[in-house]
Amino acid sequence: MNPQLLFWIPATLRLSFILIASGICWYFFGPIIGLSIGLICLIALIVIQLKYLYLLSAWLDHPDSEKLPDGWGAWTDIFSRLYRLRRDDERNRTELTEWLARFRQAMSLLPDGVVIMDDVLFLEWCNPAAERHLGLNNSRDKGMRVTNLIRSPDFIDYIILGRYEQPLTLSLKDRKLIVHIIPFENRRQILVTHDATENDRIEMMRRDFIANASHELRTPLTVINGFLEIAQTQPDLDQTIRMSHLKLMIEQGQRMQNLVEDMLTLTRLESIDYPVRPEHVNIHNLLDQIKQEADALSGGRHEISLMIDGPDIEGSTDELRSAFSNLVSNAVRYTPAGGRIDIKWKNTEAGPQFSVKDSGIGIRAEHIARLTERFYRVDKSRSRETQGTGLGLAIVKHVLLRHGAVLAIESQPEAGSTFIVRFDKNSTDGDMVRALEN
Incomplete structure (x- = not known):
C-alpha cells in the first residue's frame, strides 16, 4: 500500500471521530458543550503528537543509546520504519566491520608492503610487510608525514616529481625495494613496496x-x-x-x-617438483658400499676405517649415498698418501650422526662458510688435479636440507678436517622424513 495512505487514513479517521463526537454532543447538549468536547479532543490529539515528536527528537539525538519508543496510530508505522532502518544500519555496520577486519588481515598476510596515505602524505595505515621494508610502525607513526619517516633522497625526489607511472628502485636497510605509488579516491594514495632482494640474489x-x-x-x-x-x-x-x-x-x-x-x-x-620419496635406508649396506668405493679411489694409499654403531633411518637411499660418497671421496682426494680417514655412524642424544674425519691438508677458517657454494674451491689448481667438479658439497647441502639434517665442518690447516652430518632423532622412527623446501 502507498505509505502516504497509511498516514492519511488514520488521521482522517481520528478527525472524523472528533467531528462526530462533537456533533453528537452539540445535538444533545447544545453548541457550547459540543464545541468544548471537540476542542478538548483536538488539544489531546496535538499533545499526543507533540509527545511523540519529543520522543523522536530525543532518539535522534542519541540513536545508539536510546531505545525506540512504542508508537500510536501513524507513529507506529514511523517508528517501525525507523527500527528497520536502524537494524539494517547495524547489520551493514557489522558487515562493514567484518569486511574491514578481513581486508586488514589479508593485507597483513601479503608479502608486499602496503601503506595508505592521505593527499598530503600523512600515514593512515600500513601492513607488517611495509613496517619491515620501510622501518615504519603503524601504531607509533600513524598521522605522521611519510617523507619524514622514510629518509631517502631518491624516495623524496620520486614523491616531489609525482611521476608515478614508473616504479622506483630503492636500496633501503640492506634491501632492494621496488616502490610504486597508486593514487586512489580523491584524497588518498597507496604506496606498495616489493622486496626484490631475494630475486636479485637468485639472479646473481x-x-x-x-x-x-x-x-x-x-x-x-x-x-x-x-x-x-x-x-x-x-x-x-x-x-x-x-x-x-x-x-x-x-x-x-x-x-x-x-x-x-x-x-x-x-x-x-x-626442484620443488621432485620431493623426497622416503624409504628404509639400510645404513650398514650403504656405508659398506661407500667404504669399498673409497678403497678403490684410494688405491691403497690411505688407511680407511669404518665404524657403525647406530640405527637405520628413513630417507632417500640414492640421495644419501650421493651425499655421503661426496664427503668420503673429498676426504680421499685431499688427504696425502699415507694419511688416515675415519668414517663413523653413531647414535647420539640429538639423533643419528655421520662423520668423516681425515688427516689431510685442512681448510682455513675463512673458507669454511663458503664451501657449499657452487664451484667454490679453496685451491683451484689442486681441485683440477683431483678431478673435482666444485659441486660436490653443494649437492651435499641440498640433500641434507631435503632430509632435515645439518652439516658441521671442523678443520685446521695441515691438521685435517672433520665433516659431521647431524640428523634429527625423528628420522629413526616410523614416520617418513618430510621433504623440506630448499
Missing part, C-alpha cells in the same frame, strides 16, 4: 652458475679440441704420443661428463 647466483659452468666446460673442451687439431694436422704423429693424447682426451671427457651429471643432480635436488 644464476649468472654466476652459468659463468662458472661455462668456465669449467671450456677447459676440457679446449684440451680435446687442441688434441683433435694436432691429430688432424699431424696424421703421422708418433703412436706413443697419440695414445697419450687419447688418454688425456678421455680424462677430460670424463671430467665434462661428471660435471654435467653433477649439475643435473643439483638441478633435480633444487
Whole structure:
C-alpha cells in the first residue's frame, strides 16, 4: 500500500471521530458543550503528537543509546520504519566491520608492503610487510608525514616529481625495494613496496652458475679440441704420443661428463617438483658400499676405517649415498698418501650422526662458510688435479636440507678436517622424513 495512505487514513479517521463526537454532543447538549468536547479532543490529539515528536527528537539525538519508543496510530508505522532502518544500519555496520577486519588481515598476510596515505602524505595505515621494508610502525607513526619517516633522497625526489607511472628502485636497510605509488579516491594514495632482494640474489647466483659452468666446460673442451687439431694436422704423429693424447682426451671427457651429471643432480635436488620419496635406508649396506668405493679411489694409499654403531633411518637411499660418497671421496682426494680417514655412524642424544674425519691438508677458517657454494674451491689448481667438479658439497647441502639434517665442518690447516652430518632423532622412527623446501 502507498505509505502516504497509511498516514492519511488514520488521521482522517481520528478527525472524523472528533467531528462526530462533537456533533453528537452539540445535538444533545447544545453548541457550547459540543464545541468544548471537540476542542478538548483536538488539544489531546496535538499533545499526543507533540509527545511523540519529543520522543523522536530525543532518539535522534542519541540513536545508539536510546531505545525506540512504542508508537500510536501513524507513529507506529514511523517508528517501525525507523527500527528497520536502524537494524539494517547495524547489520551493514557489522558487515562493514567484518569486511574491514578481513581486508586488514589479508593485507597483513601479503608479502608486499602496503601503506595508505592521505593527499598530503600523512600515514593512515600500513601492513607488517611495509613496517619491515620501510622501518615504519603503524601504531607509533600513524598521522605522521611519510617523507619524514622514510629518509631517502631518491624516495623524496620520486614523491616531489609525482611521476608515478614508473616504479622506483630503492636500496633501503640492506634491501632492494621496488616502490610504486597508486593514487586512489580523491584524497588518498597507496604506496606498495616489493622486496626484490631475494630475486636479485637468485639472479646473481644464476649468472654466476652459468659463468662458472661455462668456465669449467671450456677447459676440457679446449684440451680435446687442441688434441683433435694436432691429430688432424699431424696424421703421422708418433703412436706413443697419440695414445697419450687419447688418454688425456678421455680424462677430460670424463671430467665434462661428471660435471654435467653433477649439475643435473643439483638441478633435480633444487626442484620443488621432485620431493623426497622416503624409504628404509639400510645404513650398514650403504656405508659398506661407500667404504669399498673409497678403497678403490684410494688405491691403497690411505688407511680407511669404518665404524657403525647406530640405527637405520628413513630417507632417500640414492640421495644419501650421493651425499655421503661426496664427503668420503673429498676426504680421499685431499688427504696425502699415507694419511688416515675415519668414517663413523653413531647414535647420539640429538639423533643419528655421520662423520668423516681425515688427516689431510685442512681448510682455513675463512673458507669454511663458503664451501657449499657452487664451484667454490679453496685451491683451484689442486681441485683440477683431483678431478673435482666444485659441486660436490653443494649437492651435499641440498640433500641434507631435503632430509632435515645439518652439516658441521671442523678443520685446521695441515691438521685435517672433520665433516659431521647431524640428523634429527625423528628420522629413526616410523614416520617418513618430510621433504623440506630448499
